[in-house]
Amino acid sequence: MSEARKQIIDQILTFPANTYSREFLDGPHPKTNKPYSDAELRGYLEELQGSAKPVRKTQQVQQSPEVARIQVERVWAFFFHHHPEIADLDAHRKALYERALSLSDDDIVRPAHLDEAAKLLIAEGTIKAKKIPTAAELKQQAAKDSETFRQAAVQLGFSDNEANRRMVAKLGSGYSVADIAQSIRNGLQLSAVGEAEQQQRDEQERQEILEEIIGARIITRQDRLKFESMPLQQLRSEVARIREERRLHGLTGQELRAHIRSQQQQPSLTVPELPNYIARADLLELLNSLGSPDGSRAIELLDGKSFANGKEAFHYVCDKYGFDAVNKRLGTYAKRQIAGIVREIVHPFDKH
Secondary structure, three states, X not given: OOHHHHHHHHHHHOOOOXXXXXXXXXXXXXXXXXXXXXXXXXXXXXXXXXXXXXXXXXXXXXXXXXXXXXXXXXXXXXXXXXXXXXXXXXXXXXXXXXXXXXXXXXXXXXXXXXXXXXXXXXXXXXXXXOOOOOHHHHHHHHHHHHHHHHHHHHHHOEOOOHHHHHHXXXXXXXXXXXXXXXXXXXXXXXXXXXXXXXXXXXXXXXXXHHHHHHOOOOOOHHHHHHHHHOOXXXXXHHHHHHHHHHHHHOOOHHHHHHHHHHHHOOOOOOOOOOOOOOOHHHHHHHHOOOOOOOOOHHHHHOOOOOOOOHHHHHHHHXXXXXXXXXXXXXXXXXXXXXXXXXOOOOOOOOOO
């Protein structure tokens, strides 16, 4: 114990109004298991000094309202700090004060009276105690909040850095992506994502999508090259299509008929046709020369445009005519056979 702390406790013990022992004041609080800080002890000492001369109901209080308010707030702050299971609400303060006053013999409410009042009110059910999370639960919630922050950073376009994390942490715990978005609309300032970080995010997303697409089917080398050469936006469209196929495959007959009816009621969008002069062989040539800058007949055929290499030309085709058109011309799905043996079980992604 430091000399300054010892002097504060010594002074507290000289006041008759104090009901705490030296061991209690210097030791850990039974609820929080944390010792009182020097600042808290000093605040308690000032509160005792302010009430050293008890003021009866018949006496006039010679004290400014502001000083009185500050002293009252110190007492409440001291109380709620060591009673985290009780929410700091006006209704709770009123109930605690009235019960604590009934426990006092001289019309002065002391911390010990508030502690006893808290026990009684919780036992009676007048105050509902909050559940204090365990260390494991706090760690689990922190992990969830971290993942929520990461998802929000990607979806809302701000940087995943420590400064932004500290700003979002002010929302408390258990927040959602929608909560962060609402806070931004309300004026929360978060630094935007930088170019390098965005490129890293895009590459990570690309790899995750490729893993989902390629891992969901048996594909040929040409199909792999086709997927790997697609722009990110095209990959997003393709994985969305695959997920929709999965969803439809899991529908009941009644649900599927309802889905088909809803689709028939919606106007269809006009999709540009892939020109007949761009043959399957031309597309295969582009796929097999992704790294080659040399000119080729396939590149020359594309609207008379010039491209640096096959990859750039293939991107152009996908962007202009859509992946479905290129998919249809090339053929996406592998035949349902392995080593020449036709599979008996039809995969939900196989085309018939």
